[in-house]
Amino acid sequence: MIYNIGSINADYFYNVSHIPRPGETLAATRVERGLGGKGVNQSVAMKNAGSSVRHLGAVGEDGEWMVEKLSSAGVDTARIVSLSGPSGHAIITIADDGENAITIFPGANRLIDSDQVQLWLATISATDWLVLQNETSQQRLAAELAKSRGARVVYSAAPFDAEVVADILPFIDFLCVNEIEAAALINHFNVKSLNNLGVNALLITHGSQGAVYHNFEKKLEITVKGIPVQVVDTTGAGDTFCGYFIALLSQGKDPLAALNIANKAAALKVTKLGTADAIPSLVDVLDFNNER
Numbered sequence: 091m092i093y094n095i096g097s098i099n100a101d102y103f104y105n106v107s108h109i110p111r112p113g114e115t116l117a118a119t120r121v122e123r124g125l126g127g128k129g130v131n132q133s134v135a136m137k138n139a140g141s142s143v144r145h146l147g148a149v150g151e152d153g154e155w156m157v158e159k160l161s162s163a164g165v166d167t168a169r170i171v172s173l174s175g176p177s178g179h180a181i182i183t184i185a186d187d188g189e190n191a192i193t194i195f196p197g198a199n200r201l202i203d204s205d206q207v208q209l210w211l212a213t214i215s216a217t218d219w220l221v222l223q224n225e226t227s228q229q230r231l232a233a234e235l236a237k238s239r240g241a242r243v244v245y246s247a248a249p250f251d252a253e254v255v256a257d258i259l260p261f262i263d264f265l266c267v268n269e270i271e272a273a274a275l276i277n278h279f280n281v282k283s284l285n286n287l288g289v290n291a292l293l294i295t296h297g298s299q300g301a302v303y304h305n306f307e308k309k310l311e312i313t314v315k316g317i318p319v320q321v322v323d324t325t326g327a328g329d330t331f332c333g334y335f336i337a338l339l340s341q342g343k344d345p346l347a348a349l350n351i352a353n354k355a356a357a358l359k360v361t362k363l364g365t366a367d368a369i370p371s372l373v374d375v376l377d378f379n380n381e382r
C-alpha cells in the first residue's frame with residue numbers, strides 16, 4: 091500500500107498570452123476549476139499506474155467536492171479530514187506556450203497536526219511506502235515515523251525549501267526533484283553531486299528534456315529523453331512523472347521500464363489542460379506511440 095500525506099487543492103486555471111510581468115494586468119481568455127495539489131496529483135498518478143493508494147490530507151469546509159472527485163478516481167479517501175477554515179487552492183496562470191506560474195494558498199493542508207499524522211501512520215509497516223511533498227505540515231514527523239517502522243519514504247522537494255529538505259533528508263529513501271531544485275540542493279549543501287546527500291535513490295526531471303534516475307546503492311544511472319508533444323499545459327507533469335515512477339517501482343517493475351512508462355505519462359499529461367483530471371490512464375500511456 092502507498093500512503094500519501096499530500097496536499098488537496100482547488101486549482102483555478104487562467105489562460106493568458108504570457109505570464110504577467112511585475113505590475114502588469116492581463117485579461118484571461120479562459121478560466122477553469124479542477125482538482126489538484128501536488129499530493130492529489132501524485133495519488134491519482136500512482137493509482138492510474140496500478141497501485142493501491144491511501145491519500146491522507148485535509149480539506150476545509152468547502153472541500154467535499156475534492157474528496158468526492160479523488161475518491162471517484164479510485165484513491166482511498168476514507169481518512170481525509172475536514173477542518174474549519176478554507177481548503178487549499180492554487181491560482182495557475184498558463185501562457186500560450188504551455189508554461190505556467192503558480193501561487194498557492196495552503197489553507198487546510200498546512201493545518202494538519204502531529205496527533206493526526208500519528209493516527210494516520212499507526213498501521214504503516216515495512217511493506218508500505220510513504221509519499222510526501224512540501225505542501226503539507228508535519229512532514230518530518232511523518233517521515234521519521236514511517237522510516238522507524240521500516241516503510242520506504244519518498245519525498246518531492248516541491249515547492250522547494252532547502253531548510254525543509256535538510257530537516258527531512260535523514261529519513262528519506264528516495265528524493266524527487268526537478269533540475270532547478272537539484273541545482274539548488276547542490277548549492278545549499280555545497281556538494282559536488284547529489285550522491286553525497288545520503289539518499290539511496292534520486293529522480294531528477296528535466297521538463298521537456300526527460301529525466302534521470304540514480305540508484306546510488308546499486309550504482310545505477312538511467313536517462314530517458316523527453317517525448318516531443320503538442321504542449322497545452324505543463325502543470326502537474328512532474329507530479330505525473332514522479333507518481334507513475336514511484337508506483338511502478340513499488341510494484342517491483344524494472345527501473346528502466348518504469349522510467350519509460352512514467353516519461354510517456356508525463357508527455358501525455360502535457361497535451362491536456364488540467365492537473366489531477368488530466369493525468370492519463372495506464373491504458374492510454376501504454377497505447378501512446380513514442381514516434382509521433
Ligand code: RIB
Binds near residue numbers: 131194327366
Ligand atoms: O504541481 C502542480 C500543482 O502545484 C497544482 O496542482 C497546484 O495545486 C500546486 O500544488
